[in-house]
Amino acid sequence: MIKRICILLAALLLLGGLYVFSHHPVQAQSFTCFEQCAAFFGDDTRCIGLGLPACPPCTPGISAGTDLGACLKLSNDTPVRDVYSSPSVLINLVVRNVFVLAGVLLFALVFYVGFKMLTGGKKGFEDSRKALTAAVAGFILMFSAYWIIQIIKYLTGADIPI
Numbered sequence: 542m543i544k545r546i547c548i549l550l551a552a553l554l555l556l557g558g559l560y561v562f563s564h565h566p567v568q569a570q571s572f573t574c575f576e577q578c579a580a581f582f583g584d585d586t587r588c589i590g591l592g593l594p595a596c597p598p599c600t601p602g603i604s605a606g607t608d609l610g611a612c613l614k615l616s617n618d619t620p621v622r623d624v625y626s627s628p629s630v631l632i633n634l635v636v637r638n639v640f641v642l643a644g645v646l647l648f649a650l651v652f653y654v655g656f657k658m659l660t661g662g663k664k665g666f667e668d669s670r671k672a673l674t675a676a677v678a679g680f681i682l683m684f685s686a687y688w689i690i691q692i693i694k695y696l697t698g699a700d701i702p703i
Contacts, residue, residue, distance in 0.1 A: 543650065543672050543675045543676065546646075546679075548678075548679065548682070610622030610625075640683070640687065643679070643683050644683075647676055647679065647680055647683075650672065650676045651673070651676060653672075654669045654672050654673045654676065655669075657669045657672075658670075
């Protein structure tokens with residue numbers, strides 16, 4: 542069970558890193574309504590002559606053109622789009638926190654394994670050894686994922702805040 546959790550965490554970290562590196566910013570911007578255009582440029586002077594219709598209200602599910610990044614607000618009434626400008630920003634935040642969570646889980650698992658080794662007798666010792674092997678394998682996968690991302694950052698010059 543613990544081995545599966547460690548492998549799952551490592552796979553999630555690797556997939557998150559792959560997603561971050563596959564993200565490419567959009568080169569051309571197309572607007573479907575006037576408010577999108579004005580929000581993108583910061584004023585509406587460039588958008589007046591385009592003949593864009595007004596944006597639909599922020600009610601998800603009513604129309605396909607709803608911009609959830611503008612409609613959904615954080616606790617301080619800031620639109621989500623202003624804080625998380627692209628999916629890669631959110632993925633980087635999640636990956637950083639997953640690294641911390643994996644480190645805390647590794648620490649707790651080593652503590653648990655040590656306690657079980659001391660108190661479990663011969664069977665507990667064998668079970669603990671298997672769990673410790675899985676924990677070390679998970680740590681190696683996590684450590685490798687982090688350093689692979691660091692090497693790719695160095696080689697490509699990408700600015701990835703992990």
